[in-house]
Amino acid sequence: MQKLGMQTIKFDVTPTITSTACIVGPKESDGPLASYFDKCLDDEFWGEETWEKAESKIIKETVSLAVAKSKIASQEIDYCFAGDLLNQCISSSFGLRELNIPFFGVFGACSTFVESMCLGSVFIDGGGAQNVLCATSSHFCSAEKQFRFPLELGNQRPPTSQWTVTGSGAAVLSKSGNGPYITHITPGKIVDLGIKDANNMGAAMAPAAVDTLLTHFKDTGRAPSYYDLILTGDLGHIGKEITIDMMKTHGYNIKSNYNDCGVLIFDKATQDTHSGGSGCACCGTVFSGYVFQQLQQKKVQKVLLIATGALTNATSAQQGESIPGIAHAVSIEL
Amino acid sequence: MQKLGMQTIKFDVTPTITSTACIVGPKESDGPLASYFDKCLDDEFWGEETWEKAESKIIKETVSLAVAKSKIASQEIDYCFAGDLLNQCISSSFGLRELNIPFFGVFGACSTFVESMCLGSVFIDGGGAQNVLCATSSHFCSAEKQFRFPLELGNQRPPTSQWTVTGSGAAVLSKSGNGPYITHITPGKIVDLGIKDANNMGAAMAPAAVDTLLTHFKDTGRAPSYYDLILTGDLGHIGKEITIDMMKTHGYNIKSNYNDCGVLIFDKATQDTHSGGSGCACCGTVFSGYVFQQLQQKKVQKVLLIATGALTNATSAQQGESIPGIAHAVSIEL
Numbered sequence: 001m002q003k004l005g006m007q008t009i010k011f012d013v014t015p016t017i018t019s020t021a022c023i024v025g026p027k028e029s030d031g032p033l034a035s036y037f038d039k040c041l042d043d044e045f046w047g048e049e050t051w052e053k054a055e056s057k058i059i060k061e062t063v064s065l066a067v068a069k070s071k072i073a074s075q076e077i078d079y080c081f082a083g084d085l086l087n088q089c090i091s092s093s094f095g096l097r098e099l100n101i102p103f104f105g106v107f108g109a110c111s112t113f114v115e116s117m118c119l120g121s122v123f124i125d126g127g128g129a130q131n132v133l134c135a136t137s138s139h140f141c142s143a144e145k146q147f148r149f150p151l152e153l154g155n156q157r158p159p160t161s162q163w164t165v166t167g168s169g170a171a172v173l174s175k176s177g178n179g180p181y182i183t184h185i186t187p188g189k190i191v192d193l194g195i196k197d198a199n200n201m202g203a204a205m206a207p208a209a210v211d212t213l214l215t216h217f218k219d220t221g222r223a224p225s226y227y228d229l230i231l232t233g234d235l236g237h238i239g240k241e242i243t244i245d246m247m248k249t250h251g252y253n254i255k256s257n258y259n260d261c262g263v264l265i266f267d268k269a270t271q272d273t274h275s276g277g278s279g280c281a282c283c284g285t286v287f288s289g290y291v292f293q294q295l296q297q298k299k300v301q302k303v304l305l306i307a308t309g310a311l312t313n314a315t316s317a318q319q320g321e322s323i324p325g326i327a328h329a330v331s332i333e334l
Numbered sequence: 335m336q337k338l339g340m341q342t343i344k345f346d347v348t349p350t351i352t353s354t355a356c357i358v359g360p361k362e363s364d365g366p367l368a369s370y371f372d373k374c375l376d377d378e379f380w381g382e383e384t385w386e387k388a389e390s391k392i393i394k395e396t397v398s399l400a401v402a403k404s405k406i407a408s409q410e411i412d413y414c415f416a417g418d419l420l421n422q423c424i425s426s427s428f429g430l431r432e433l434n435i436p437f438f439g440v441f442g443a444c445s446t447f448v449e450s451m452c453l454g455s456v457f458i459d460g461g462g463a464q465n466v467l468c469a470t471s472s473h474f475c476s477a478e479k480q481f482r483f484p485l486e487l488g489n490q491r492p493p494t495s496q497w498t499v500t501g502s503g504a505a506v507l508s509k510s511g512n513g514p515y516i517t518h519i520t521p522g523k524i525v526d527l528g529i530k531d532a533n534n535m536g537a538a539m540a541p542a543a544v545d546t547l548l549t550h551f552k553d554t555g556r557a558p559s560y561y562d563l564i565l566t567g568d569l570g571h572i573g574k575e576i577t578i579d580m581m582k583t584h585g586y587n588i589k590s591n592y593n594d595c596g597v598l599i600f601d602k603a604t605q606d607t608h609s610g611g612s613g614c615a616c617c618g619t620v621f622s623g624y625v626f627q628q629l630q631q632k633k634v635q636k637v638l639l640i641a642t643g644a645l646t647n648a649t650s651a652q653q654g655e656s657i658p659g660i661a662h663a664v665s666i667e668l
Contacts (some may be wrong), residue, residue: 001461001462003412003461003462003464007412011463012569049653050653052653053653078337078341079521083439085422086649087421087422087647088419088443088647090645090647090650093645093646093658094650094658096524097524097526097658099524100523102521102523103521103644103660104440104449104521105417105440105441105443105643106438106439106440106441107417107440110423112378117438119438119453122456122457122462123460125462126335126456126461126462127335127336127337127460128335128337128343128460132339187436187437187438189433190427190430243384310426311423311424311431312422312424312427313422314421314513315421315423315424316424319384319386319387321424324427
């Protein structure tokens with residue numbers, strides 16, 4: 001591998017995304033991308049006693065499916081990179097504790113899926129691994145309870161708020177294979193422009209997405225038009241518009257080939273999800289389902305996936321802190 | 335780099351630990367290792383309004399000190415790997431948000447310091463980075479409040495309990511340098527033998543330490559006697575004894591060259607810390623202070639550092655879950 005510019009790494013042994021898998025909850029199953037997901041659940045508990053245990057089950061089953069689809073024996077998978085939104089990433093730890101694969105816990109908030117792909121790719125290109133597993137999850141109920149209010153309170157959600165995706169996305173990356181290939185990564189810096197509204201994560205994270213996008217284009221010498229699709233993770237409708245506007249002020253028009261997983265996953269008109277989807281699984285499931293199939297069918301050939309994360313918690317919000325954002329990008333090409 | 339056996343990676347470009355830094359709180363400043371720390375604080379707040387903000391300040395200042403000691407310009411540091419025990423790792427995110435270095439959030443509970451060193455070393459050996467920064471923190475007050483009970487309650491601590499270290503440890507790793515070198519890493523699997531007592535983390539984590547130790551010896555063909563010092567991160571007195579016993583049942587006698595950072599950092603007889611120190615900063619500060627100086631002075635030449643983490647949270651404990659453990663090992667040699 002080779003460092004390009006300030007933040008980007010260009011791979012020599014471009015890792016192949018061998019397989020992906022995704023399982024989603026009931027709300028996502030009613031959305032426009034339902035047919036692309038491997039499994040659509042019809043309740044939020046999936047037979048478990050708590051939302052946290054349900055989330056662990058979702059990531060466990062998703063990982064199991066991704067490994068099965070890869071046709072690689074699980075003992076041939078060298079390392080697993082995973083994390084989630086729950087305090088101390090318990091969804092991943094409990095969901096994957098029986099996996100028996102050396103485990104790197106990752107916390108990038110909603111950028112975790114791409115952060116895991118960045119780390120896994122470096123291990124493969126460097127020669128430390130033949131195959132790695134990348135996974136993440138989120139759950140509307142466990143996230144609302146933890147970050148905002150008890151669901152039982154039934155409080156009203158402001159128009160800027162986003163709906164945490166219930167689900168999990170996982171990918172197996174391999175040293176050898178026929179693509180889609182991970183050709184570059186641009187890990188992001190923490191960016192904090194002072195947004196304090198915990199119900200407007202899109203606005204808090206958009207500046208990080210813009211920072212990483214600008215850096216990626218500068219480091220690689222590529223223009224936005226190089227990509228068939230530039231896709232952010234969970235900025236939602238408001239964050240997407242902010243990103244388009246901010247990129248425009250920097251001289252880049254990304255309107256024609258840019259979209260956001262949080263915009264795609266729900267139908268704004270009928271699903272009452274306000275600014276769209278969010279959560280680690282938003283990017284995880286939309287990429288693992290919809291985008292990966294688009295790549296396999298060659299409907300898109302070059303994708304820049306940028307997952308954004310809000311590095312905040314309930315205590316920091318109560319203590320008057322703003323919301324730092326981060327965005328990691330991965331370039332995926334056939 | 336080269337994969338050895340099931341879990342270990344052997345480096346070709348063995349990264350040098352260019353500098354380390356550590357700042358500790360008042361209790362640690364009264365302990366036997368006080369003279370090895372860069373800065374000893376005399377109160378838990380360090381002028382901040384909350385314990386969380388104090389912890390962020392501690393990691394921020396520690397990182398700043400590690401970079402200054404490395405004599406490497408911060409813009410020459412390619413990536414930062416950091417995490418902590420607070421929900422959503424806010425100590426690291428807030429403490430390092432002005433760092434302006436691409437950031438990988440890591441969650442390995444108390445194994446975070448070594449997990450960060452593992453990831454950073456792979457980036458360096460692979461050619462993706464010239465210099466990386468690894469950091470972690472913990473704080474007795476913020477951890478007690480979050481994981482156990484309000485400090486104001488003044489509840490009694492059982493004899494198996496450990497005392498979370500207030501402090502931060504940081505290290506700068508570089509492609510070129512005169513050592514100490516990171517020669518191997520053995521990232522661990524999640525191991526859960528069913529311990530449910532949140533006041534006995536040593537017992538919960540010891541099986542993971544043993545699993546990683548056995549794997550490391552098998553993968554590398556080394557015997558425990560190869561190392562001058564085998565050092566676990568925060569098993570404390572009870573976890574240390576369990577580890578010695580379990581290793582013995584597997585045919586390894588590690589008694590003569592094995593110790594634990596949680597045993598070393600406090601004086602059991604006078605400091606009322608029961609089973610010893612714990613927390614991300616336990617391994618982070620003891621390594622960055624005491625052990626790194628021992629290496630520099632060639633009092634030890636070969637160290638196997640194994641940081642252990644308990645992958646649990648307050649909710650999982652309330653929901654009757656056991657405590658999964660993990661242990662990551664890094665081999666450091668002159």
